[in-house]
Amino acid sequence: MEATILLTMVLTTFLLFLFLRATFHRGQKYNLPPGPKPWPVIGNFDLIGALPHRSIHELSKKYGPLMHLRFGSFPLIIGSSVDMARYFLKTQDILYVDRPKTASGKYTTYNYADMTWSPYGAYWRQARRICLTQLFNPRRLALLEHIRADEVKALMCDLFAVSGHAVHLSRDHMSMVSMNVITRMVMGKRLFVDGVAEGPVPSLKVFRWMLDELFLLNGVLNIGDWIPWLDWMDLQGYVRRMKKIGKLFDAFNEHVLDEHSGERGRGEGEAARDMVDVLMEKANDNALEVQYGRIGVKAFTQDLIAGGTESSAVTVEWAMSELMRRPATFDVATEELDRVVGRARWVTEKDMPNLPYIEAIVKESMRMHPIVPLLTPRLAREDATIDGYDIPKGARVLINVWAIGRDPELWDAPEEFKPERFLGSKMGVIGQDLELLPFGSGRRMCPGYNLGLKVVHLSLANLLHGFTWRLPEGVRKEDLSMEEVFGLSTGRKYPLQVVAKPKLPNHLYV
Template sequence: MENTILPTMVLAALFLFLFLKATFRHGKKYNLPPGPKPWPIIGNFDLIGALPHRSIHELSKKYGPLMHLRFGSFPLIVASSVDMARFFLRTKDILYVDRPKTASGKYTTYNYADITWSPYGAYWRQARRICLTKLFSPRRLALMAHIRVDEVHAMVRDIFAVSGPKRVVHLYRDHMSTLSLNVITRMVMGKRLFADGSSEGPVPSMEVFRWMMDELFLLNGVLNIGDWIPWLDWMDLQGYVRRMKKVGKMFDALMEHVLDEHSVGEHRRRDGEAARDMVDVLMDIADDPSLEVPLGRIGVKAFTQDLIAGGTESSAATVEWAMSELLRRPDAFDVATKELDRIVGRGRWVMEEDMPNLPYIEAMVKETMRMHPIVPLLIPRVAREDAAVGGYDVPKGARVLINVWAMGRDPELWDAPEEFRPERFIGSKIDVKGQDLELLPFGSGRRMCPGYNLGLKEVRLSLANLLHGFTWTLPEGMSKEELSMEEVFGLTTSRKYPLEVVADPKLPAHLYL
């Protein structure tokens, strides 16, 4: 009995020390924004449900557009209004440009070597410059326009092959995700990852790759206890770290295969800017002595993974949400069809150069991004120093979240915010490129998504051609009221139940061949 007393007392003392450290970690007294009272150790985790953006939105209705939560050991400042977002993303952006250290960043992005999770500093500034000037410049996107056209046409051909009365099409799983994957892999690595549904590399099938992508996005969006209560990190209570290590190794095997292919053979002999893919560009500059921080092989792998992951999920999910909303509003389908018939006609497919003349298609894209931002909570930032906003303090080290989803549902910004109304953007100057803070699907400021222009081009072109080439209806026996609009939360937010539809071709048959 006596032999157990001392270890028990030691453990109790250690627990008390850690509890006091977690609860009273700041010596300075801050005037924090209003928020719910946190529990010891866990903070406000108990108030967050399966869809954190909705849970946080409900809390902000009570506590205001600038709210303080406590997640484990860290204060979390949540902005849910345009004014508050402007402070963090524009006015004082430099103070909130850093990223927190997370297990997902460590184990799935080569120890923060990618673009998304890398901390603010010389490496990240260089990464951003490479993206803007080398990978996503207007010239490079124009040189690769033929890839987007080819793959959209391949998609409509595939849909045509399986279309027909009462024949259900799995739009996202079988077509949209394949389109996005083919576009981005041809741009990044010079070829489709799965030319005939299979791969010669370490990823044997499309099904395995989709699992890897789902796992990557889920694990980069979860609330991992060890990220917020560091002294519990070693326990991996939710099993997330084990899964992160597994999927990280699987992606690394794929990235090694891609780089090995680019190191020999025809890839190294290709001439001309139009023939060079993004991995070619990255490998050429990886050890450039003029770089402040050489990328090296790790950097190239991290960039390549980031490009493929970022370009595969978001565009496809946005189009699926757009089609889902349109199926609930047949009159919007009619308006879009009339616009396409008038501007494009039924003798050809929609091209990228048609888009400036299709304002209703553009309005539908904006309205979809308002109601269903793929990243509803912008990836957390870290306060680099103490600051004050709206009469409250934001302490150094606090995590900062921008609830884009809540801003898209704000009745002070939008009439009938729960309704899908593309008409609200007809004649509106509000854009999605980070300048108008009412609509931030790609973020804003220094951490804005560098590939947003590519994403917009793909969403617009694919959606326009889907609407132009087919009449879309729900499966027999399903009403629009029965169409589920439930979400699944991760780093991106997609439909819980994949969209199933019936496609009826409406253009001359030769256009599909």
């Protein structure tokens, strides 16, 4: 017995020695960008706090806009400037278009079958082409404009019913309009009616928890992803949770596909076909490749519903949070709405080109509060060199969008919320202007950005147009917390609580 224990200890020590030696020599082989000295085994994990984008930003102030960290077994290259974003996302995008293997990709997205985590190759290219040409093309979005208008009007009516009472804007209301818009476009119907749904998800509360868990687990620093030989131990318990949420979403996705497989005669024409119809048709035509088929459709359905629900609601909540702290900015926005739209109707999508200040508010919110502050990691496909430094094959690459949005060389008073900075500016948010990257850029840019912008603009404009807003009694604007919680999307730590008062004729809320 004692001999067995001794042999195990010797073998473990020997393997650890080999690992450390390999790590040391691998680090010495390259002229890596500057960065803090890593600890054995754990690397620089000890320098990363609960908000990694902020921790990394502080480190980049010391080591520069191109920085090297070591997370466990892997080098991590951080870009924190426009020049670095241009190199990794534009100039040499093809070298960094791949994704690293992660437990979340394996257990929550059908073994990397979705758009976010799928490896670069024929399947990913076909899938992205379907997104751009079939799901999110301008004609299809225009045909489904009535859905967005319906759900935003329903949001206004719901808020009218609780006017004068404090509500959690995003949790109780905005997340619902986002969910209804995306589920009607994806599934052809609202997921919940009066908070109840058919199928394996019994209530809105449960589904919200599922979405929160999915986004959290896809954004965490899972030790097993970075120190593979510790993966089996699941030290943080994340893998167990990933497997659980993966099974729950699979049951939900199976139910959605079963419903569509059994439906006939739902109408004719492009507007009558929802996104699941399109995906199932492409899968049957082998456009999603034979090896995926139904799994690919489930992965994409999950991507569309989860991504479309979360991002729009969080963006509007951040914008409203900033406006609650700045009444003067609020007044400028409402003056523009009264002048362009008047008080006899709601704002429509056709009004948006004539509402530059509303657009500026959205851009400024996305600059200060990017939903994905650290773009989902990319994988270096081969050795490369930039500014005299080596980027080794297999390195993980992150772009700190949050840091770029606070670069004093790019922005005057970067910590201040100033929508005016975008008035008269041609800077956009669709990946061409690298100072502002809420949807990323290059081949891995979010394909649903156009839909997301439409929902955010229409929702925010009508919230400001239809109501006056104040904080609950006893809460001063100076006391409003702007703390974040990190995940695949980064929202408010404490939901925004506000009180609405209608300001349009009552018949518009009916």
